[in-house]
Amino acid sequence: MPLELGEGTATLIGVVTVDEVEELAGWLRATTRPKVNLRRCNHLHTGAFQALLLFRPKVSAAPTDSFLAERVLPLLARQGSEPP
Amino acid sequence: MTETQPKVLVVDDAATVRMYHSTLLTEAGFEIHEAANGLEAVEAALGTAFDLFVVDVNMPKMNGYTCVETLRSETVGTPAPVIMISTEDRPGDADRAYAAGANLYLVKPVVPARLVRISRMLTGRGVAA
């Protein structure tokens, strides 16, 4: 199961596909001060990524997947969009 | 809209280039046939009415110019547009292509989107009416 939705923390595991996007977005929408654990996440569907970008949960554990860690995490960590 | 797929004959001796062009055009909705030299192309054209030819210049057995000439000759007599694609461009090559009967002479590598665009245009597809 790619999504483990807890009280305040969602754990994303393996490949998060488009099928998980709705559930994740719903959880983010409903949770106050959500946290996500990405350690065991291998890929984030763009829809999931976009939801994280919008709701900006705190990332409680960084992914080990190198693409997510090096390329995607910095985008999530960034404060706001910065079009020049 | 149910259209029959335009039939394109991709002629190139380099298998990789053939695959490249074929993949692009197949994905763009063309029905692709392949030939590895001019002779095979002429043979194929005798059996099938193609809507477009994409022909390499430098090939063994029968080169692109002779191939296109033969396609336009009475032997085959195809009025379908011909795009010739050459690996290198030497002075006079374009003229030879047009004299042989090509409709457009391009130099490799052709940007994929452009090949698709031109192929669509020359088969009367994809041109927004």
Added chain:
Amino acid sequence: MNPLLAQFLAEAADLLTQVDEGLLQLERTPGDPELVNEVFRAAHTFKGSSGLFDFPELTKLTHAAEDLLDAVRAGELPLDSGMTDDLLATFDLIRGWLAYVTTEERLPSTAGADAASLIVRLRAPIGGEVVREAPTLSGPQAGDVAPAWLAYFDEEWLAETAAWLRTTSSQMRFIRYAPDSGCFFRAEDPLHLIRQVPALDRLNVIEPVEWPEAADYDEYACLVAFVCATRAGMGEIQYLFRYVVDQFELVDLDGDAIQRYLSGEIEIEVEPESGTAEKQDQKPSSSTDPALLADARAVLAASLKALALNPTNTCHLISLAKAITYAAHAFGDPVEIQEPDVVTLTATVTRLLGDTAEAVEDPVRTVVPLVAADEAPAAERRADDPGGQVGSRILKVDQEKVDHLMELVGELNVAKNGLTFLAGAAEEEFGSRALARRIKDQYSGLHRIAEELQASVMDIRMLPLSVAFSRFPRLVRDLSRRLGKNIELVLEGEDTMADKDVIEALADPLVHLVRNSLDHGIETSDERLASGKPTTARITLTAVADGDAVIVEIADDGRGVDPARVRRKAYEKGLISEEELETLSDVDAVDLVFRPGFSTAEQISDLSGRGVGMDAVRASVEKLGGTVTMRSELGIGTSTRLRLPLSMAVTQVMVVSVAGQRFGIPVDLVVETVRVPVDEMNRVLHQDVVVLRGEVIPVLDLARALDMPWIPDDNRDRAILIANVGGQRVGLLVEQFHREVDVILKPMEGLLAYADEFSGTALLGDGLVLLVLNMKEVLGLAARVG
């Protein structure tokens, strides 16, 4: 690996072989125009395909080789052996690169440096370096103008990158990927696509200017866009993004372009927009796609040229009418052409071009910035251009698939053999002879099918010996040059077929034998002259089929083996006794060279003297179930003959057991099985022997040799298997004989890999693993145990 690259690597392997073979043949028949053309063709095709990838060094190097070959083809200069060396070195280097590409999907970082000196050498005979870059896919956009969306990259990084790109005169690809909002419904995952971009250097997300309220947020609408920077090739990127061409934009920028952007030299017409629903078009354009307009214009301009150059062919005119009509349609200016004659068409095109365009561009030049037009030798290509063998009706199958099929056949055989066990059980355990017979009937039906299946799979695996021979022209050529000997290599019977495993296994022994001939067998030219021989020596490699075996012979007309010297040497090394020194026949003496520890070479040369002797050759051939023999005549020459099974996939073994453990012995070695009453066993000099038809045969106890707990029962006859090992008869005392079975022999692996007394393992029908004995080693063990 993407399928395009895989295709290229497969094609490249074929082309490189063609080039190599052609070059070597050319040395023998210099100037043969067909050969030159063939080699040129292969190199040309190779370059054409390589241009699809971002391997600039590869394309450059091939281009240099191709230019040299082109000059040879045009008769401008003859191909000398120095040039051949350079060309061979070039394609060797390329072969090495491709091996690297196979695993790494990029060229080794040393490629540029490695290629540079070769390019200089290749270009030297044709007037030195030509500044003429082969176009690669990056051609059209190389030196593109920086787009406004560069603003989404970190400025500091851009500045650094610009400086670096300028220093190294290289470029970087920048992508803007604005997926449309419905893309998730088409199963597209933009982030997944970006993940696949090779050599990704930077990634940034473009968020919508305004996010919707959380309550209104539609998680299935894609609202974000991406920009990234990569060192991947244009071809790779375009291939990757081929499904979303309408959603992405790609530019190839050099340092200058980025610098100009940074210093604000370019006017930015469009502010970076939020990449939501908008399409990619940032260029100022009329209502229609500007690219399409440009293409339409190119077609019209081309039509004008074609009309001038070929105004009479009716088919051509009709095709031009079509093209013109379609192009006009693209302009939104439809025309109707009633009469496709030159005058009407020319008038139509001229009007359309006048109406639509700024300056009419040369259709070619709009596509690709033209390569510097240097004096090109007349492009006289004949219609009957001979060359390449493309298009043969051969299905290329991945070797692994055939191997897998063979494994399945093996398993089928094993399963099939299981039926005979079942039949035995039906009769013995359940007492049903009728059932046993029915099972046996089923077995024979299955057996027939399995045999046919096996035969056809084996047939697929059959390769001509030319595969094993193909490396020798090159090897002999290189070595003979190094040794300063003149050698002609003759290949015969290359069409003889054998199983691919046999052919592969043959490679090393053959190389060793040929090197040996070159090194020790063949005299120097002076020596040959002195002994009245032609200065050019000859090495002949012959293959012939012989029943279910293939015989490969390596013969040379060199100095031959001196039996007297061999005898003396063997004696000095303690390999033979003083008595043998006197009595050993010349034929037997020559065979001494296969003894471990024997080497006739006075000094070890750098060629064959790598510690691998003829004994290793014999060992490896025997491991394949083959034999090696050597015949030699002093002063006349030597010939070494390898006899190998045509196929080694299936081995027939005789199953025996001792201490309850079963072992296999290759049936080829088994002479007979006998049961000898205990009192007929004899002992001679601490050695058990049995006398069969007047012949005294030593008998070895397998249990003792393998250190297994088994003492023969004195009340039962001794079961002795008589085997022929290395021309000698030996008896092997075992507990019990079983049947003969067909097995697929697998090499020993893991812990057992060092157990030399076994040549392999096989799976039996009842699921047990059978160890197949390496009889030679077993005899050695038995002798040591004594």
